[in-house]
Amino acid sequence: MNKHIIKHILTAACTTMLFSACKEEMLRGPIEKSKGAPGEISQVQIENRNGFANIIYQLPDNPDLAYVKAVYEVGRGTKREIKASYYTNRMTLDGFGDTLAHQVQLYAVNRGEEASKPVTITVQPLVSPITLTYRSMKVVATFGGINIQTTNQFRYPLVIMPLYDSTGKGAYSTLDNIYTEDSLINRNIRGLDTVATKFAISIRDRFLNHTDTMYATLKPIYEQQLDRLTYSAVHLANDAKFVYSTNQEMMWDGRGASQWPSAFTDESAGGPVSITMNLGKATILSRFKIFPYMEIGSNYYIRGNVRLFEVYGSNNPSPDGNWSSWTKLRDCEVIKPSGQPYGTETTGDQELATAGWEFDFPAGLPPYKYLRFKLLRTWQGHYGFSISQLKLWGASM
Structure with a gap:
């Protein structure tokens, strides 16, 4: 190739590179030329x-x-x-x-x-939200694991980090972290062995600030999920009537939770209503989950989904539905973690609903063969209720 042509090509290339470097340097610098440092605030x-x-x-x-x-x-x-x-x-x-x-x-x-x-x-900031949450934290043994309860008054994004001594020699392993902004925190960690175990729980925020660590030696209580195939519906004289071609057995038919049709009782009931079931055998009950029906718009804390109710047990219920043959086992209230008004739900609210609204029975109960639920209030405020699925845990006798 002609030496003059090569020379021109090299000159052009160098010029382009120099211009690009200058242009890049200009872009990296301030957009405007400084007119002198500003005054102080x-x-x-x-x-x-x-x-x-x-x-x-x-x-x-x-x-x-x-x-x-x-x-x-x-x-x-x-x-x-x-x-x-x-x-x-x-x-x-x-x-x-x-x-x-x-x-x-x-x-x-x-x-x-x-x-x-x-x-x-x-x-000089005041006490951090994670420290306040840590100070109110309580950790106790529950069926199949441990229960963590605390308050998060500022609804601050935080992570509760539970560990357990997996060897008994101080070698701690992780359990599932709890990520939450809920104001009321009540979480269970399940699937743990029923042996005395040392746990360590701390809290951190998104800035990687950590609280102190709470240590507790706890022994989870034995349980297993009960066999739904042993359940049967019991219709006492004053129990609720089901509508929309639904029935009580839909509550434990094994379908996916939140699907329609779901068990639905008459919305025109003028007061609290009840439903009764036979577990098939006497059982020491540990906990249960209610899976609500998902209404239009992926909402759960609305219409006929349960909010306030009571649970009773019996081994010899009166056929006329007389409550004297029943023992109250516990009062229940479904809490919307976010505290948002009716019709407004956060992702955390919906995640809790899809996981199932869970309630523990008190420890030390005798075995019961029959369960009865008295529905006091739905999220809409009437007495006709819907339950998509019901799951129970305990130990059959």
């Missing part, structure tokens, strides 16, 4: 909150201002940076897991990315 007010702090401030008088930046540490060596547009004069500093004093440097930054001199303030 002033009149800073601090509102210390649980796990965070709000600050309100006066912006400098500078038409070139772009944003305000806060730089601080939430833990030893863990830095956090928050930015707020010049359209606002407030900022939330979050990520704190303690109640210590934290220094914060505040900068006003212009469109040329030139920062003002820092203004140093000190924030």
